[in-house]
Amino acid sequence: MTAVLAAASGLFTQSFVTALIAGGVLASIPLMFTAVGEAISERSGVLNIGLEGMMLVGAYTGFLGAYEAHSMWVGFLTGALGGGVAAALMVVLSVRMGLDQIVIGIAITLAGEGITSVLQQAQFGGAYPRLPAYPQVAIPGLDSIPILGKSLFDQPLVVYFGLGLVAAVAWMFSRTRWGLELRAAGEKPEALDAAGVSVLNTRSYATLATGALAGVGGAYLSVIAAGTFTPFMTQGQGYMAIVIAMLARGRPVWVAVASFVFGISLSLSTALQLTGINISADVINMLPFAAIMLALVIFARSAYLPPALAVPYVRGAR
Amino acid sequence: SASPTTAAKARAGVKVTKIAIALPAKPTDYGWNQQGLDAAKSVASSVGAKLTTISNIGYNNTQSILSQLAQSGAQFIIAHASGYDTAAKQVALRYRVPVMTYDVPNELVPGLVSTITTSAEQGGYLAGILAAKETKTGTVGIVISASDSNWFEMSGGFAAGVASVNKKIKVRFAEIGPASYDDSAGGKRVASTLISANADVIFGMGDDASFGYLQAVSTAKAGHKVWYIGDIGNMGPIDKQHVLLSSEIWSFTKVFKQAVTDIQNGTYGKHAYNLTLGNGGISMLKTQYISAPVWAQMQAAKAKIVSGAIKVPVALTLGAVKKLVAAA
Amino acid sequence: MAIAAEDRAAAPAPPAPPPARTATGRGQMVVLTFVRSLVPVVLALLAGAVLLLVLGRSPVRFYSDVWRYGVELNNWQNSAVLMAPLLLMAAALVVVFRANIWNLGYDAQYLLGAVFVVGYGPWMFAHFPRPVAYAVLFVIAGLAGAIWTIVPALLRAYFGTNEIITTLMMSFIGIDVANILVKGPFQDPTVTIPQTKTIPYNDMLPNIPGTHIHVGFLVALGIVLVLHYLLTRTSFGLRLQVFGENPKAARHVGINVRRLIISSFLWSGFLIGVSAAVDILGLWSYVRSNWNPSYGNTVIPFVFLARLNLLAVIPFVAFYAVLSTGGDLATQAVSLPTDFLLVIVALILLFMTIIEFLGRRRELGQSYLTKGLREALRQPLVRRRRSP
Amino acid sequence: MADGALGAGMSPTDPGAPAVELVGISKQFPGVLANDDVHLAVRRGEVHCLLGENGAGKSTLISILSGMQRPDSGTILIDGEPARIRSPRDALKMGIGTVYQHSTLIPALSVLENLMLGESRRIVLDRGRARARMAEIAKMLGVEVDPDARTGDLALGRQQQVEIISALWKGSRVLVLDEPTSMLTPQGVEELEKVLVQLKQQGTAIIFITHKLHEALAVSDRITILRRGRAIGELSSEEIRSSTPEQNRATIVRLMFGDATDIGDAPELQTRIEDVEDLGARRLTIAAGDEEEPILELKSVSAPGDGLEPGIVDVSMKVRAGQILGVAGIDGNGQRALAETIAGQRRARTGSVELFGTPVNRLGVSARQKLGLRYVTDDRLGEGIVRNLSVSINLLLKRIGEQPFWRRGRIDARKVNAAALELVAEYDIRTPGIATRAGTLSGGNIQKLLLARELSLGPKVVVFNKPTYGLDLRTTENVREVIRRLTAEGAGAVLISTDLDELLELAGEIVVLSRGRLVGTVQNGRDAAERIGALMIGDGDSPGAVA
Numbered sequence A: 001m002t003a004v005l006a007a008a009s010g011l012f013t014q015s016f017v018t019a020l021i022a023g024g025v026l027a028s029i030p031l032m033f034t035a036v037g038e039a040i041s042e043r044s045g046v047l048n049i050g051l052e053g054m055m056l057v058g059a060y061t062g063f064l065g066a067y068e069a070h071s072m073w074v075g076f077l078t079g080a081l082g083g084g085v086a087a088a089l090m091v092v093l094s095v096r097m098g099l100d101q102i103v104i105g106i107a108i109t110l111a112g113e114g115i116t117s118v119l120q121q122a123q124f125g126g127a128y129p130r131l132p133a134y135p136q137v138a139i140p141g142l143d144s145i146p147i148l149g150k151s152l153f154d155q156p157l158v159v160y161f162g163l164g165l166v167a168a169v170a171w172m173f174s175r176t177r178w179g180l181e182l183r184a185a186g187e188k189p190e191a192l193d194a195a196g197v198s199v200l201n202t203r204s205y206a207t208l209a210t211g212a213l214a215g216v217g218g219a220y221l222s223v224i225a226a227g228t229f230t231p232f233m234t235q236g237q238g239y240m241a242i243v244i245a246m247l248a249r250g251r252p253v254w255v256a257v258a259s260f261v262f263g264i265s266l267s268l269s270t271a272l273q274l275t276g277i278n279i280s281a282d283v284i285n286m287l288p289f290a291a292i293m294l295a296l297v298i299f300a301r302s303a304y305l306p307p308a309l310a311v312p313y314v315r316g317a318r
Numbered sequence B: 001s002a003s004p005t006t007a008a009k010a011r012a013g014v015k016v017t018k019i020a021i022a023l024p025a026k027p028t029d030y031g032w033n034q035q036g037l038d039a040a041k042s043v044a045s046s047v048g049a050k051l052t053t054i055s056n057i058g059y060n061n062t063q064s065i066l067s068q069l070a071q072s073g074a075q076f077i078i079a080h081a082s083g084y085d086t087a088a089k090q091v092a093l094r095y096r097v098p099v100m101t102y103d104v105p106n107e108l109v110p111g112l113v114s115t116i117t118t119s120a121e122q123g124g125y126l127a128g129i130l131a132a133k134e135t136k137t138g139t140v141g142i143v144i145s146a147s148d149s150n151w152f153e154m155s156g157g158f159a160a161g162v163a164s165v166n167k168k169i170k171v172r173f174a175e176i177g178p179a180s181y182d183d184s185a186g187g188k189r190v191a192s193t194l195i196s197a198n199a200d201v202i203f204g205m206g207d208d209a210s211f212g213y214l215q216a217v218s219t220a221k222a223g224h225k226v227w228y229i230g231d232i233g234n235m236g237p238i239d240k241q242h243v244l245l246s247s248e249i250w251s252f253t254k255v256f257k258q259a260v261t262d263i264q265n266g267t268y269g270k271h272a273y274n275l276t277l278g279n280g281g282i283s284m285l286k287t288q289y290i291s292a293p294v295w296a297q298m299q300a301a302k303a304k305i306v307s308g309a310i311k312v313p314v315a316l317t318l319g320a321v322k323k324l325v326a327a328a
Numbered sequence C: 001m002a003i004a005a006e007d008r009a010a011a012p013a014p015p016a017p018p019p020a021r022t023a024t025g026r027g028q029m030v031v032l033t034f035v036r037s038l039v040p041v042v043l044a045l046l047a048g049a050v051l052l053l054v055l056g057r058s059p060v061r062f063y064s065d066v067w068r069y070g071v072e073l074n075n076w077q078n079s080a081v082l083m084a085p086l087l088l089m090a091a092a093l094v095v096v097f098r099a100n101i102w103n104l105g106y107d108a109q110y111l112l113g114a115v116f117v118v119g120y121g122p123w124m125f126a127h128f129p130r131p132v133a134y135a136v137l138f139v140i141a142g143l144a145g146a147i148w149t150i151v152p153a154l155l156r157a158y159f160g161t162n163e164i165i166t167t168l169m170m171s172f173i174g175i176d177v178a179n180i181l182v183k184g185p186f187q188d189p190t191v192t193i194p195q196t197k198t199i200p201y202n203d204m205l206p207n208i209p210g211t212h213i214h215v216g217f218l219v220a221l222g223i224v225l226v227l228h229y230l231l232t233r234t235s236f237g238l239r240l241q242v243f244g245e246n247p248k249a250a251r252h253v254g255i256n257v258r259r260l261i262i263s264s265f266l267w268s269g270f271l272i273g274v275s276a277a278v279d280i281l282g283l284w285s286y287v288r289s290n291w292n293p294s295y296g297n298t299v300i301p302f303v304f305l306a307r308l309n310l311l312a313v314i315p316f317v318a319f320y321a322v323l324s325t326g327g328d329l330a331t332q333a334v335s336l337p338t339d340f341l342l343v344i345v346a347l348i349l350l351f352m353t354i355i356e357f358l359g360r361r362r363e364l365g366q367s368y369l370t371k372g373l374r375e376a377l378r379q380p381l382v383r384r385r386r387s388p
Numbered sequence D: 001m002a003d004g005a006l007g008a009g010m011s012p013t014d015p016g017a018p019a020v021e022l023v024g025i026s027k028q029f030p031g032v033l034a035n036d037d038v039h040l041a042v043r044r045g046e047v048h049c050l051l052g053e054n055g056a057g058k059s060t061l062i063s064i065l066s067g068m069q070r071p072d073s074g075t076i077l078i079d080g081e082p083a084r085i086r087s088p089r090d091a092l093k094m095g096i097g098t099v100y101q102h103s104t105l106i107p108a109l110s111v112l113e114n115l116m117l118g119e120s121r122r123i124v125l126d127r128g129r130a131r132a133r134m135a136e137i138a139k140m141l142g143v144e145v146d147p148d149a150r151t152g153d154l155a156l157g158r159q160q161q162v163e164i165i166s167a168l169w170k171g172s173r174v175l176v177l178d179e180p181t182s183m184l185t186p187q188g189v190e191e192l193e194k195v196l197v198q199l200k201q202q203g204t205a206i207i208f209i210t211h212k213l214h215e216a217l218a219v220s221d222r223i224t225i226l227r228r229g230r231a232i233g234e235l236s237s238e239e240i241r242s243s244t245p246e247q248n249r250a251t252i253v254r255l256m257f258g259d260a261t262d263i264g265d266a267p268e269l270q271t272r273i274e275d276v277e278d279l280g281a282r283r284l285t286i287a288a289g290d291e292e293e294p295i296l297e298l299k300s301v302s303a304p305g306d307g308l309e310p311g312i313v314d315v316s317m318k319v320r321a322g323q324i325l326g327v328a329g330i331d332g333n334g335q336r337a338l339a340e341t342i343a344g345q346r347r348a349r350t351g352s353v354e355l356f357g358t359p360v361n362r363l364g365v366s367a368r369q370k371l372g373l374r375y376v377t378d379d380r381l382g383e384g385i386v387r388n389l390s391v392s393i394n395l396l397l398k399r400i401g402e403q404p405f406w407r408r409g410r411i412d413a414r415k416v417n418a419a420a421l422e423l424v425a426e427y428d429i430r431t432p433g434i435a436t437r438a439g440t441l442s443g444g445n446i447q448k449l450l451l452a453r454e455l456s457l458g459p460k461v462v463v464f465n466k467p468t469y470g471l472d473l474r475t476t477e478n479v480r481e482v483i484r485r486l487t488a489e490g491a492g493a494v495l496i497s498t499d500l501d502e503l504l505e506l507a508g509e510i511v512v513l514s515r516g517r518l519v520g521t522v523q524n525g526r527d528a529a530e531r532i533g534a535l536m537i538g539d540g541d542s543p544g545a546v547a
Ligand SMILES: Nc1ncnc2c1ncn2[C@@H]1O[C@H](COP(=O)(O)OP(=O)(O)OP(=O)(O)O)[C@@H](O)[C@H]1O
Pocket: C231, C232, C233, C234, C235, C236, C237, C238, C239, C241, D389, D390, D392, D393, D411, D413
């Protein structure tokens, strides 16, 4: 025990704590993008189980874009496009034709996993090219706050975009016509239809936005977080994003908070290990989930889901 | 049905013309799968046998895949993952085909099942010496992707190697997650954390996660040079930023070749095979970045390990690793 | 006078609508069902073939290899062995899905069942006659799975807490617990890698004579058939369905909703545990750390495609088993990564959903084209006509 | 309908073409021809009433006009020009505002948000402007609604008002109202009628669907009667005015149901409320025998409500065999809590519910059912039926697992179907077959299904919650007849209704529910209506009170 403390004492230097928090932020960003996306489509009544596949497609196309164009921004753009194209499938089949959202979602995930793996092999013949590190942008003033400054306010530019996006989506939900229509499409689509707004269009745009955001989340993983594309690299983050969106009841700010908690808990588990504490990684790993479970048991709150979630809308059906 | 011994006798003298290898992941990983496949290829061509490869099959359908390989007429099946052991043994018994397994030295079946163990800690020890010599910050890091005993062994050896040079050097140890073999983003995150904890030599173990380690080291902005030491394979071809200091290379060629010979002689399954520094199954990659004196020191240690003068501790559990790390 | 249509009222009523199903309905239904199951598979395989051609591979080679390695020789037996846990998993999911309850904790429930079987198996077989040991191990595995559903079940039944979240959380936790057990109390100390003791070969479930398909396959099939009967013909099944379709109505008609939620969760978990027992005792004999076959993910789409009808699940699962068993070698033969199979499965799902959907529309007497699509097709024409 | 007929109906002073004209509309649903070559013309400044029995196709017709359904054939003319209405949006653009039969308000949104839905093309919502506009329309209609209230928390009457505001929001030239009065109090109906007059004067064309004849005759300038999908006849304003109410009534009833119908003199047929009261007094034969033991008794029962809706507080009441106990009150004053507490769907917090003298607080729904208690819910679609199950299964939903339909847990499909066929015939449920999905039935037929389910097999006490709202004349009368017969045979009934006429017609004793409390008991008689009315709005600002 004393040895552990000794090891820990030298460990928690300012720069290390800074790195931990920064690492947590970095780990939370792809989840945040994707979960904000899911919040949008869930609110509109589309349960997007294909998120994992859309993320992977985005990760792949994003990597490809960044790699070929030597630009991170091209990467995010192609990532968004890739995710959007995958989502377009969902739009046509699930939203427009009303096919089972769950089956289609799973099909998209499977196809995304398979295609990116096949393409990765076809494209790079088994090599794993890597990208350069991209510059971080410090926010003048804020970045000089001890510890928090360097960890929170010295990040790749896209991180700030992500945070801006959260605010924008929150604003969109509460203050704009689109937000109102999205909510209506998830609450009672026939009412939205009766009000003269196309439910199918509303849901289509929402799904496309989700796909694009999941694509950006995936691109973030490959372009920034890993600097390379490896098959299946999302590691279930798409599903995690669904859970986060539900836990946050579709509210963007809470989505960001929840994603951040997950990211930090990943970082903390690494930190715990570095202190040399002899706890199995399995135990450390399940702590965040156990904490959520505990919270659910104690507060027994039901996560609110829109009543029309995953129910296809067919006008005039009885 | 025939007893295993008669099966072995019957097969003695038969030339092996068809070899099969089953790989859990893609054979382009600059690691475990690639090393296995390369070795199998070279052995097959040297004994004039046809090689059937099946890769990227994961761990969920093993039994039927191995059965199919057996039914397709393979005379020697390399089940190239320790996770395949039980299925491989069952297939060997059912179809009476010699099968190679990993890490289960007490599960031998004459004529049918043998196994490869690896003294991975020996290479780790040399890597530890190298790291201890190269570190400027006095802190080195170990990152493993998952709870894998081979990685525990290497990590333990590494810690012991570092300690043999300088007890003052700190060793930091981290695992991405219990099953994050392919989590490249996680790999980069954890390796970056190690670097920010002041480590300037990273010894990394993992499958696709290794690409994340390499990326973390390549793009580190620590203000000082950070080196990477890899495992099993050689990532040199994709090291554009010149950070790959060395790698603990595992070579299966000799062992596979010996196995084929044993099958043809009817002696297969009577003993296990082992990769060691002594038999060349394990070696350290020499790169231009290792200075001659350091390399010489590594060679000296190697000789002592081979001769038994140095006993490298074997850590089989996370707890044992952490003890060695803490002691370092 | 105003009542201009009076005389029309006296005219005979409009012709009675055709009855929903005609006398020859049964035979027609069979044909329709057959066509409906076959067409999507054919379409998906065709689409897969096109994809293979695009990738410069031979579809003929690929499909004949799938057949060869998935069915021919003894390979169909491997497929059947794979079906056993999948069928039970499907049964477990149908029980809850019919009640519109999402038990997504199947991975943990399976692994915990599996770990307890290998944990206690060797000791059981050493001390008890095999039939007793089998029975006890099945129950232990079932209970392990069932117990892991209790918290989500109670939360849902008493507080309405969303079970998608709770079961997933419990799943992540349970997977780690299973790993801790594998690396802790149940680890085989004689092996260097973290894995459990192995159930002796002779104590594994016996094979169906003449094959190497273990009897667990028959057990699984039997359970699926019995469950199908329970769900479609008994009051339990109907209550489940009423609750699933309309929980308010369930309360209104006096169904004990809490008991129903809890019991369907428990049954589901129990069946998942049993699927683990069948799989471990029939095929694997041990569990290594970090192993997770995730049968639930495989089976969910087919469960939905079969519209929660267990009889219909059987052919879907069989089909998948053949593809999966044959596909690994077949992809290698055309030098593609095995992940290509995922694409094929995805294609099959797509086409099956589409055909199912068209069939259902047809049944409802609607056009094959949805309103949205029809309009999309019609719109350009409309515009043209409208322009001055 | 021939062109000549239309021409004949048109008054020569009418300038120009009708505001809306439906020409030759047909619509087929699986197994039902809902509209069969229907013609309908509505002029500016005219209230055009659509009458017809349940399932006649009224809602389908107006759904076609509002873009919710596409006709199989036929055209729609707006101001004489062919209009292409492919979606509700098209209809709204042409100034057709609709209040649908089933609410299209979103309970989770505020009133203002509901109104702003689909309103402007501007991206940022302009709440200030919307508030002003809402105030303006509300003032014109003479109603008062809190714009920030959660819509789901409002009483149904209020919600109805919001729906009308919503329909007028887009500046409607044509206003379609599908049974807007079914949930309104008499005062509410009066208010609505005033509003209609106002809109008429502004030149709005109004289509008005109702099942209450007196309403139709009071407000409409023209009446079209649908029967089995066909427009079977039309009465112009001159004809209405030139005939006596009795003649009109006879004509309409004959058209709606054919000649063989005897509707008797249901209050819906009466043109004046006073007649109804006479009727009630005349009909009431059952005197509540005080000596008899109550078969259902509530002793100081309190139970929680849902959301903002009040529960019940300290409610005591007795029902004796053969008695109909009426419960009057404005909707949203604890009716549902009361009904559910008796039925066992909701637990009483304090007090005791007793059936045949024994407390049943601890018993669940099905145990109480076995004692002979039945509950006809007002939430017909929400909890009454399972839409996706067949009519036959829905008819036996409360007997799952019981003999003889289930034996040792197994369904006896033959017995189930035989029983279902019998009930369908007995209660005249209009359905293509017993295998039809219950969700496709029209509202009236769903109610018949519920009645059939509840009243078969020996009920002893029945709670009816608004049993006749939305039902056509004949069905309403049948339902009332069923209730009378039931009590005549010795069962007791609790009749919860917002329809005073109904209570006056059926109940001997009427209690008044206000904010979850019983505020008084009235014996049916000459001045019962006034006394109840006074009690209902006694404390003025009760929720849902019509302003
Ligand atoms: N879960 C259930 N339990 C009991 N009865 C049910 C259940 N589901 C449906 N039923 C009823 O049982 C009868 C037969 O079921 P179903 O609707 O499946 O009939 P089917 O489609 O004609 O028969 P089949 O089972 O051959 O497809 C019907 O009356 C149906 O409404």
